[in-house]
Amino acid sequence: MKLYIRNMVCSRCKMAVKSELEKVGLIPEQVELGEVTLNAIPEREQLEQLRKGLNSLGFELIDDQKSKLIEKIKTQIIELVHYTPTPQPLKLSAIISDKLHHDYTYLSNLFSSVEGQTIEKYHITQKIERVKELLVYNELTLSEIAYQTGYSSVAYLSNQFKQVTGLTTSAFKALKGIKRTNLENL
Incomplete structure (x- = not known):
């Protein structure tokens, strides 16, 4: 069971x-x-x-079944972003659809209607939290972080980071009080 x-x-x-x-x-x-x-x-x-x-x-x-499916979507994204060592070559939609054995359009519509945001937005939020974590550790260059989190370039990562957080990556690193969000609160 x-x-x-x-x-x-x-x-x-x-x-x-x-x-x-x-x-x-x-x-x-x-x-x-x-x-x-x-x-x-x-x-x-x-x-x-x-x-x-x-x-x-x-x-x-x-x-209920719909809540279970939404939780499975979130779990897949969290595992993909936070616990997969290298970026996946497949599109997010293909990965989720394949893992959950449902049409991506159905999953996307269900997720959006219940969560109030798209699967893609949730994925981006998780990726930015992972970037924050890696920036705080200060062990990788921004290029290495971009690669590890599946961004095609440092510029794309930097633009999306600023769009989501309102800060540049260097301004975030300079913060003394680290502004990371617990995964369970995303």
Whole structure:
């Protein structure tokens, strides 16, 4: 049985969810971003306890199919942007459509109607957060960051960064109070 969980965006989230599952007596077969696979079907009381425990940590157990699909879209984008070491040669639409086994137009319309933004806008927001993270680490050149995040040029990265944040990349790096957004808040 699969459970879908909103706001599960990092390794620490996976550990927290696993801990909550174990607290209610559920042993997960697999815990991935946004998704848990169980060997057994949980009892209603276990699900209710799990729901409360997850909510207290800022997570949400997802029940309806459309919400599950939207969460899968977000998870795919987060994995693609934050956890894939090199940029993918395929278009975002092809990757998402292929991974989720749905027509991209359907996924795009569903995502936009529920989230109030396009999949592409969400993808750009995630990419800019990744760029911010890499800028803060200060280990890569802007050219290396552009390559790693899938931008075709430093100029394109710089323009999009300024458009989204209102700052140049160098102005962002110069900030003392770092203005990054937690992934679960995007």
